[in-house]
Ligand SMILES: *[C@@H]1O[C@H](CO)[C@@H](O)[C@H](O)[C@H]1NC(C)=O
């Protein structure tokens with residue numbers, strides 16, 4: 001990880017509310033960028049936020065926009081997880097617009113991340129810029145520690161490098177989800193995604209940074225997440241994404257998703273809480289993993 005961009009570690013206990021799909025689990029609002037009420041910037045921000053949710057829901061879950069003229073321009077980006085359908089996407093982003101004004105009142109720059117979507121805005125242009133300056137991570141306290149940490153680490157590493165490659169270079173939506181067999185009774189499920197404005201190589205680099213954070217975040221844990229402004233990863237020993245929707249969403253030529261997409265990735269028992277982990281080390285071993293379709 002670059003020492004020039006020493007990440008600001010913002011880790012907090014979030015035992016309640018993480019599974020609540022209506023509650024942001026990633027909140028990034030620096031309080032040194034206040035705008036003046038009734039200013040030109042606020043008008044531009046309001047216009048931006050009023051159009052982003054519909055724009056993203058209407059275009060496969062991603063929209064970016066700039067409103068106004070310098071020096072009062074407002075830049076924004078809205079994105080839904082690629083396995084989330086348009087109506088759930090819209091609902092998540094509508095809620096995020098309400099939340100961002102209450103959670104980060106008066107801030108020119110802010111970002112909120114939810115299960116289904118993320119919303120980010122700023123007075124400074126951030127579009128297409130890789131950003132690993134802020135990280136938040138959690139391990140999942142509802143799952144036990146891995147019984148064979150070395151094997152878990154090695155199998156997880158293989159899964160996450162596959163997902164990193166796929167999200168960065170093979171998926172137009174910069175999203176990958178998949179699972180790998182750990183034991184005959186346990187699979188590891190993983191997900192990797194980037195904000196779709198950044199370049200493929202930057203997506204790759206962001207995800208590699210996120211995967212490299214796993215030992216710090218979640219050493220020996222069977223579930224965890226690492227979230228940067230421009231990418232995020234998650235792994236669990238239970239399915240937490242919509243496999244049917246994920247497959248077309250990550251293929252090079254996404255087939256139109258017809259018919260209702262079943263939920264099922266938001267109400268899995270065990271996803272209710274996650275918390276910060278202590279740092280530590282782990283061993284390593286090799287065992288050939290078997291990939292499965294997502
Ligand atoms: C910006 O506004 C927030 C919320 O009202 C406040 O907590 C913070 O102190 C303000 N910061 C500055 C630099 O004025």
Ligand SMILES: *[C@@H]1O[C@H](CO)[C@@H](O)[C@H](O)[C@H]1NC(C)=O
Nearest residue numbers: 047048050051055065066067
């Ligand atoms: C950008 O925002 C403006 C103001 O809300 C809106 O009129 C315009 O349609 C938006 N553009 C895109 C591409 O969403």
Ligand SMILES: *[C@@H]1O[C@H](CO)[C@@H](O)[C@H](O)[C@H]1NC(C)=O
Nearest residue numbers: 032033034071108123124125
């Ligand atoms: C954004 O706002 C901050 C805080 O008011 C200011 O320091 C910065 O120069 C602004 N950036 C741009 C590009 O206008």
Ligand SMILES: *[C@@H]1O[C@H](CO)[C@@H](O)[C@H](O)[C@H]1NC(C)=O
Nearest residue numbers: 153156157214215281282283
């Ligand atoms: C596995 O452990 C090694 C050695 O501690 C570490 O470098 C690597 O990042 C770990 N991999 C994962 C996926 O946690």
Ligand SMILES: *[C@@H]1O[C@H](CO)[C@@H](O)[C@H](O)[C@H]1NC(C)=O
Nearest residue numbers: 161162163165166291292293
């Ligand atoms: C990832 O795993 C899938 C499923 O086995 C495989 O088809 C794909 O080629 C792998 N991709 C990379 C980049 O390793």
Ligand SMILES: *[C@@H]1O[C@H](CO)[C@@H](O)[C@H](O)[C@H]1NC(C)=O
Nearest residue numbers: 085087088259260261262263
């Ligand atoms: C969209 O996804 C949500 C949550 O998974 C589900 O409840 C809803 O039925 C889906 N709607 C459509 C139109 O597919």
